[in-house]
Amino acid sequence: MTVKQLSLPDLxxxxxxxxxxxxxxxxxxxxxxxLAAAARLVRGAxxxxxxxxxxxxxxxxxxxxxxxxxxxxxxxxxxxxxxxTDTLVLVSGGLPEGSRDLAGARERIADALxxxxxxAAERGVxxxxxxxxxxxxxxxxxxxxxxxxLDLAERFPADRVGxxxxxxxxxxxxxxxxxxxxxxxxxxxxxxxxxxxxxPLPAGVLTGRGQLGDGAVDFRWFAAAVAKAGYRGxxxxxxxxxxxxxxxxREVLAETVARYRAHAA
Amino acid sequence: MTVKQLSLPDLxxxxxxxxxxxxxxxxxxxxxxxLAAAARLVRGAxxxxxxxxxxxxxxxxxxxxxxxxxxxxxxxxxxxxxxxTDTLVLVSGGLPEGSRDLAGARERIADALxxxxxxAAERGVxxxxxxxxxxxxxxxxxxxxxxxxLDLAERFPADRVGxxxxxxxxxxxxxxxxxxxxxxxxxxxxxxxxxxxxxPLPAGVLTGRGQLGDGAVDFRWFAAAVAKAGYRGxxxxxxxxxxxxxxxxREVLAETVARYRAHAA
Numbered sequence: 001m002t003v004k005q006l007s008l009p010d011l012x013x014x015x016x017x018x019x020x021x022x023x024x025x026x027x028x029x030x031x032x033x034x035l036a037a038a039a040r041l042v043r044g045a046x047x048x049x050x051x052x053x054x055x056x057x058x059x060x061x062x063x064x065x066x067x068x069x070x071x072x073x074x075x076x077x078x079x080x081x082x083x084x085t086d087t088l089v090l091v092s093g094g095l096p097e098g099s100r101d102l103a104g105a106r107e108r109i110a111d112a113l114x115x116x117x118x119x120a121a122e123r124g125v126x127x128x129x130x131x132x133x134x135x136x137x138x139x140x141x142x143x144x145x146x147x148x149x150l151d152l153a154e155r156f157p158a159d160r161v162g163x164x165x166x167x168x169x170x171x172x173x174x175x176x177x178x179x180x181x182x183x184x185x186x187x188x189x190x191x192x193x194x195x196x197x198x199x200p201l202p203a204g205v206l207t208g209r210g211q212l213g214d215g216a217v218d219f220r221w222f223a224a225a226v227a228k229a230g231y232r233g234x235x236x237x238x239x240x241x242x243x244x245x246x247x248x249x250r251e252v253l254a255e256t257v258a259r260y261r262a263h264a265a
Numbered sequence: 266m267t268v269k270q271l272s273l274p275d276l277x278x279x280x281x282x283x284x285x286x287x288x289x290x291x292x293x294x295x296x297x298x299x300l301a302a303a304a305r306l307v308r309g310a311x312x313x314x315x316x317x318x319x320x321x322x323x324x325x326x327x328x329x330x331x332x333x334x335x336x337x338x339x340x341x342x343x344x345x346x347x348x349x350t351d352t353l354v355l356v357s358g359g360l361p362e363g364s365r366d367l368a369g370a371r372e373r374i375a376d377a378l379x380x381x382x383x384x385a386a387e388r389g390v391x392x393x394x395x396x397x398x399x400x401x402x403x404x405x406x407x408x409x410x411x412x413x414x415l416d417l418a419e420r421f422p423a424d425r426v427g428x429x430x431x432x433x434x435x436x437x438x439x440x441x442x443x444x445x446x447x448x449x450x451x452x453x454x455x456x457x458x459x460x461x462x463x464x465p466l467p468a469g470v471l472t473g474r475g476q477l478g479d480g481a482v483d484f485r486w487f488a489a490a491v492a493k494a495g496y497r498g499x500x501x502x503x504x505x506x507x508x509x510x511x512x513x514x515r516e517v518l519a520e521t522v523a524r525y526r527a528h529a530a
Contacts (some may be wrong), residue, residue: 095481099481100481100482100483101483102436102437102439103439106439133399133400134398134399134400134437134438135398135399135400135466135470137436137437137462137481138437138462138463138464138480138481139464139465144437144438144439145438145439148439171402172367172399172402172403172409173399173409173410174367174368174371174409174410174413197402197403198403199403199404200404200468200469200470201400201466201468201469201470202468203465203466203467203468204465204466205400205465205466205470215403216360216364216365216402216403217365218365218366
């Protein structure tokens with residue numbers, strides 16, 4: 001998503017050229033290219049598919065809406081399995097229209113996980129709950145902290161449900177260190193994602209993530225924390241940024257690798 | 266600030282007409298009207314000045330900048346005393362330019378409080394640390410949760426340093442209930458402020474607060490929680506909203522009172 005202006009073949013070429021060993025994919029560009037073709041292309045090039053983004057949006061109350069969300073998540077699991085990744089990232093969903101019941105919404109996520117986790121496990125896919133920054137709590141994700149994500153994940157076996165640790169969403173939290181330790185101890189860090197926090201935020205706040213090194217996040221602190229917690233998996237860079245999307249994608253990819261080396265590796 | 270388009274005399278008239286018994290003031294309009302004149306006007310009308318907003322911005326590293334901030338906070342304390350309010354609200358300040366050290370910034374706030382709290386106490390003024398929503402952590406306030414604010418406040422006597430509980434900043438946090446209980450137990454809830462959370466957020470995110478009832482906040486839950494924690498002080502409505510500021514101020518004031526009765530009282 002950091003270089004969504006690149007076609008899938010260009011993305012693969014760019015990764016090979018720069019020595020990037022794996023790539024996290026999003027469902028929409030995969031569907032556009034064709035699921036089977038995308039799987040062949042990426043894995044044929046020797047690249048790992050680190051994660052698939054994203055399932056989730058599991059907070060609906062209305063039964064038909066809820067059933068549709070579960071269907072869509074089962075489809076996402078199938079896609080993850082076809083792509084050969086072991087991890088589907090879940091963005092839980094916000095409050096239903098007019099609702100103010102955060103606790104109830106979080107409980108519905110747990111109910112949905114109970115249905116989805118066994119389905120995913122049969123296909124070799126783990127679910128990674130991604131806490132999103134509290135500014136998304138109303139409209140996108142009622143799971144706002146690593147602690148909340150772990151409270152949900154720990155109701156299930158660690159090889160079925162874990163968490164995504166994303167610096168952009170968690171950097172402000174003085175309890176994130178203990179959360180990472182707890183997640184690591186339980187074997188529940190299923191992916192580690194990087195983006196920087198920059199201000200001012202744009203309208204809608206979705207596309208204001210910063211290139212590594214441009215903002216407030218201490219990436220080395222995070223990298224050390226997940227390493228100390230036993231995480232040895234891939235590190236993904238996931239930046240939504242209108243300015244970066246408007247530039248040449250290969251150039252942005254090269255810059256991102258350089259920034260990763262300078263600020264996080 | 267909810268009706269900043271009103272002159273101070275119009276604000277006082279509006280409060281009297283609507284039976285609003287007190288008003289939280291901001292330093293800038295007070296300075297513009299004249300400090301002594303503002304004090305005479307508001308208190309002469311029989312209105313309480315519930316709080317003065319705001320001091321703070323205490324995270325600078327550079328000595329001259331730091332000294333200037335302390336001077337400005339002492340001036341704010343003096344203004345609070347002259348206005349006859351016992352509470353100065355503090356917005357702690359963000360990360361200094363280029364810094365990524367949240368813990369260090371929070372420690373500098375504690376150092377500043379150690380200098381300011383005795384000065385304020387001599388003048389009958391308490392300092393209320395206001396945790397701001399985590400989306401302001403980089404550029405405005407490194408204190409993001411009630412728990413963090415209490416960690417700072419509890420280093421000082423409760424009649425010197427407490428917290429501001431603002432629904433807008435805290436509504437998303439599943440630990441806010443235990444924070445309110447802890448704050449109440451210690452006698453540290455120095456003010457209780459209301460605004461609703463609405464989306465999409467505007468660019469810069471500062472002026473996107475919602476009128477009571479328009480968003481995701483469960484005000485009755487908060488009101489019950491602070492009451493149960495022993496809080497009997499004023500309830501302030503503090504909304505920054507471009508749309509509300511563009512309307513007739515007296516109409517907005519009346520609407521706010523009606524919304525308060527419908528959603529929070």
